[in-house]
Amino acid sequence: MKFGVVIFPGSNCDMDSFYVIKEVLKEEVEYIWHQDTDLEGFDCIILPGGFSYGDYLRCGAIARFSPVMSAVRDFASKGGLVIGICNGFQILLEAGMLPGAMLRNTSLRFICKFVNVRVENDQTPWTNHAHKGMVLRIPIAHNEGNYTADEETIRRLEGEGRVILRYCDEKGEVTPESNPNGAMQNIAGICNREFNVFGLMPHPERSSEDILGSTDGKVIWDSVVEYLNQKA
Amino acid sequence: MAELYEELGLTSEEYDSICEILGREPNKVELGMYSLMWSEHCSYKSSKLVLKMLPTTMPHVILGPGENAGIVDIGGGYAVAFKMESHNHPSAVEPYQGAATGIGGIVRDIFTMGARPILCVDPLRFGDPSNPRTRYLVKGVVAGIAGYGNCLGIPTVAGDLYFHPCYEENPLVNVMCLGIMRTSDIIKGVATGVGNAVILIGNRTGRDGIGGASVLASQEFDERSAEKRPSVQVGDPFTEKLLIEACLELLKGGLLVGLQDLGAAGISCACSETASRGHVGMEVHVDRVPLREEMEPFEIMISESQERMLAVAEPEKVDQVLEVCHRWGLNAVVIGQVIEGNRLVGYWYGEKVFDVPVDSLAHGPTYRREARKPAYLDEVQSFDPSTIKHPSDCNQLLLQMISSPNLCSRRYIYEQYDHMIQLNTVIYPGSDAAVIRIKGTSKGLAVTCDGNGRYVYLDPYLGTQIAVAEAARNIIASGGVPLAITDCLNFGNPEKPEIFWQFTESVRGLADAARALEMPVVSGNVSFYNETYGEAIHPTPVVGMVGLIGTISNRRSIAFPQDDLLVVLLGQTFSELGGSEYLFYIHGITAGNPPSIDMDVAKRIHATCIEGIRRGLILSAHDCSEGGLGVALLECCMAGMIGAEIEVETDLEPQEWLFSESQSRFVVTVQKSKLELIDELAKRRRIPYSVLGKTGGNRLRINDWVDLDVGEAFQVWDQALEKILS
Structure with missing residues (x-):
């Protein structure tokens, strides 16, 4: 199985994602330049965190026009796995591959800290190693993670089980205090209808080794590996 | 020229000596270049004799002061490059951009050496927080550091923060950056090889930051300070991120002879310093510099526009260099070449616009300033703390102490910095030192910064010794063995004998403590003129220290x-x-x-x-x-x-x-x-x-x-x- 990590100008979690796939999961991984359009041979594409194009316009608003994004869209439409982390999630929203948009954090400040998220659906390629209600301790690091969407979209996301992760407290209670950025319904991660495209604000690559204080993020990577192994 | 040189911050003696060097009066371009390069900020003219006291060599020092950053061997084929700098005055005038461009500058100093920047440390000093202006400055500075550093993907892992009314109008915004590299990958800011191309990479040059080093950094503050806002540069972290990746790729590919960042005094400084270190001359075609707006040669040579690098490459490698830069979406233009001799010569559409000896620019004058023990010292030192009446409720006192602005949690600040990116931070901010693992090895680094201005005000020699000892304790408590020091020495106006005495005593304390604890000082920065309306800040040397953790599980x-x-x-x-x-x-x-x-x-x-x-x-x-x-x-x-x-x-x-x-x-x-x-x-x-x-x-x-x-x-x-x- 082969992972691909897209490098947009301004990506800065590309090397971190690459490192975790290669050194922690011990799986094959390659970088994909934002101008490349050939995704042949990849099984999972990672849109990493960072500040693509400086995020000088809306986050992700320019990156979505990169040549690689039309290839990513094709790749997803054929069932390929696509995960967008942080800025990668923002790019997926701007590209219309996931519904909704990001507002600035309600504190109007960048926030970098560990948060707790609850797994809401364990029947996805991204969470099959978790169980429903499981609390994961994973860091966030963003300025614009305040997820918003119209009522109809939220209703559909909730109804179709597409809200995958929700900010919660240590015990798994979804509370206003445990919501770090003001996201609607404490939403931290969502999927498309087919569940092969996943966007999330927390950084699983930052919590995949004991030495970094948590391995809860590895649950997500292990799920992907399991899914791809079964598919193969 | 008479009014002009004064306006540019040169003294009449300095002007005379420029005339003597050139054998004629300088033209406007030359005068602009000298005024910047001979500013206190660039030339260290008041401090360099005193700094000779510092121990700078030890077996593990690969490169001491004088280059863009110091480099220390950490074993196993790895070395670390690090340095601390100040951006005090720009941050006082425009806190967000001042702090942001401070990060940009120090980060360039590190990757210029061939090292990948892996962490930043931010020591900050502000006035009384009950003053609304202080709160505005704190928020602006922290947001600026976050805005720039987070975008670059370099974790800000440590720092310190003190409040005292002496910093009211003149906050201190120091920043340290550390990078890691293979010892074989070190590159210096040297131009060599006659005929080699001089390439300007990165942002277009604009009118921002004209005279930053002379007008802003080398003068005291007064009621006209707000007018200096145009001297503050504007940061573009996105371009800086591309510069890091492009330059590291160029170095990895062996495409460069030398690399130098553009900071204070812009192109003038980068060209004269690289040529001076390589004992060569340099020819610059000023008209080839990519511009944001119409500018005169004088302005182009001294502009401090950010996110620019100067590279020297052999002629046959120029195309490859340009190709790499263009792939990263960066401007890259050959603006000149290395020439024989020792002169920096500039042309504007074929017409010669400056012609000066390289060394005279790169090495400004040296002053032996007068030092006199300040009168306040006897009075403050004669105070006997045993005469005070203690409040009796110790429970209440301890609670009060931990909620004091100087002792309470810094979480509000460090949560705004991405302190985890790059997956190396294994002890987070809030402990004694931050600890970083070195991937692929069992080693780690501990990093801290310390400097209690109150102590140094009360006794500059002792106070500075304490700063060194405290930093060492922070490293040791985190499981490290102290390796080396960088510093940022923040003082008032060195032309005042009392201030210069504080400076001299403080450097003596730094030197003695470093020798006693067997540590070299490998890089640093001096920031003078931290005064407002003639009132100086507390003398504030900040010590940045790096320690090695041989086995990371011992953190x-x-x-x-x-x-x-x-x-x-x-x-x-x-x-x-x-x-x-x-x-x-x-x-x-x-x-x-x-x-x-x-x-x-x-x-x-x-x-x-x-x-x-x-x-x-x-x-x-x-x-x-x-x-x-x-x-x-x-x-x-x-x-x-x-x-x-x-x-x-x-x-x-x-x-x-x-x-x-x-x-x-x-x-x-x-x-x-x-x-x-x-x-x-x-x-x-x-x-x-x-x-x-x-x-x-x-x-x-x-x-x-x-x-x-x-x-x-x-x-x-x-x-x-x-x-x-x-």
């Missing part, structure tokens, strides 16, 4: 790790409240003698702690400094959410025992069964130690003086800064 945090451990104090507490946070915050007094320090004792206590950690006897360690033992114990409790029972016998007043800032102390935890071994260690090194009590429960109890719920204290400590700043 230690300050947190009490479990119940039923013995709490041991290495070192001894004396009645030393002079210059303390207790005097300042509770009594409103900045006076007395700072705590004494015996460097020989310090060394032995440091060695004991290092050995105790290495042998696994010491399970947690915390440097005891500002706020004293009372605050240190509570910090250990709060970090691990574990209480402690402390029973001590002492001749000191409870308040003295709790808040004295005696030096060379560590609060450590050990298993009861290992106390004998600690005793042996201490006896062998002839150091004082005492068992204070044991960990456990959820309260901190100290004799019948203190009885606090750790969770409740945490709430007070954790929330304080946000409340203070809102």
Whole structure:
């Protein structure tokens, strides 16, 4: 199985994602330049965190026009796995591959800290190693993670089980205090209808080794590996 | 020219000497270049004689001061490059951009050497937080550091923050960056090889930051300071990120002969310094510089527009260099070449616009300034802290102390910095030093910065020694062995003999402490003219220190790790409240003698702690400094959410025992069964130690003086800064 990590100008979690796939999961991984359009041979594409194009316009608003994004869209439409982390999630929203948009954090400040998220659906390629209600301790690091969407979209996301992760407290209670950025319904991660495209604000690559204080993020990577192994 | 040179900050003697060097009067372009290069900021003309006192060579030093950053060997084929700098005046005038471009500048200094920047450290000093302007400055500076550093993907892992009214109009915004590289990948800022191309990479040049080094950084502040806002540069972290990746790729590919960042004095500085180091001349075609707006040659040569690099490459590699830059979406233009001789010559559409000896620009004048002991010292030092009346409720006092602006949690600030990116941070901000692992090895680095301006104000020599010793303790408590120092020396106007005396004494303290603790000073920065309306800041040398952790599993945090451990104090507490946070915050007094320090004792206590950690006897360690033992114990409790029972016998007043800032102390935890071994260690090194009590429960109890719920204290400590700043 082969992972691909897209490098947009301004990506800065590309090397971190690459490192975790290669050194922690011990799986094959390659970088994909934002101008490349050939995704042949990849099984999972990672849109990493960072500040693509400086995020000088809306986050992700320019990156979505990169040549690689039309290839990513094709790749997803054929069932390929696509995960967008942080800025990668923002790019997926701007590209219309996931519904909704990001507002600035309600504190109007960048926030970098560990948060707790609850797994809401364990029947996805991204969470099959978790169980429903499981609390994961994973860091966030963003300025614009305040997820918003119209009522109809939220209703559909909730109804179709597409809200995958929700900010919660240590015990798994979804509370206003445990919501770090003001996201609607404490939403931290969502999927498309087919569940092969996943966007999330927390950084699983930052919590995949004991030495970094948590391995809860590895649950997500292990799920992907399991899914791809079964598919193969 | 007469009015012009004064306006540009040159003295008439300096102007005369320029005329002598050139054998004629300089033209406007040349005058502009000299005014910048001979500014205090670029030339170190007041400080360079004094700085010769510092120890700079040791076997592990690969590169000492004089280059863009110092480089130290950490073994296994790896080296680290690091340096600290100031962006004080720009941040006072425009806090967000001032702080942001400060990051940009220091980061370029690091990757210029071929190192990948892996962390930043931000020491900050502000005025009284009850002043709305202070709060505006803090928020702007922190947002600027976050805005720029987070975008680059370089974690800000440590820092420190002090408030004192002396920094009201002139905050200190220092920043340190550290990068890692293979020792074989080191590259210098040197131009060599006649005929080699000189390439300008990165942002277009604009009118921002004209005269930043001379008009802003090398003059005092007054009511006209706001007019200097156009001298502040504007940062573009996105371009800087591309520059990092492009330059590291160029270096990895072996495509460059030399690389130099453009900082103060822009193209003038980069060209003259690289040519001077390579003992060559350089020809520059000013008209080829990509511009944002129409500009005169004079402005182009001295503009401090950000995110630009100067590369030197062999002619046959130029196309490849340009190709790499263009792929990263960067401008890259050949603007000149290395020539024989020793002159920096500039052309504007074929017409010669400057022609000066390289060395005369790169090495400005040297001044031996007059130094005189300031009159205030006798008065402040004669203050006797034993004359003050202590409030009796120690419980209340300790709670007050941990909510003081100088001691409360820094979480509000470091949560705005991405301190985790690059997956190396293994001890987060809030402990004594940040600890970074080095991937692919079993090693780690501990990094800290320290500098208590109150101590240095009260005794510049002693205060600076303490800064070095405290930094070393922070490294050691985290499991490291101190390796080397970088510094940022923030002082007032060096033309005033009293200020220059403070500076000289402080550097002497730095030199003596570094020698005593066997550490070289490998890089640094001097920031003078930190004055407003003639009032200087406290002399504030900030010490940045890097330590090596041989085995990363030997890292230690300050947190009490479990119940039923013995709490041991290495070192001894004396009645030393002079210059303390207790005097300042509770009594409103900045006076007395700072705590004494015996460097020989310090060394032995440091060695004991290092050995105790290495042998696994010491399970947690915390440097005891500002706020004293009372605050240190509570910090250990709060970090691990574990209480402690402390029973001590002492001749000191409870308040003295709790808040004295005696030096060379560590609060450590050990298993009861290992106390004998600690005793042996201490006896062998002839150091004082005492068992204070044991960990456990959820309260901190100290004799019948203190009885606090750790969770409740945490709430007070954790929330304080946000409340203070809102």
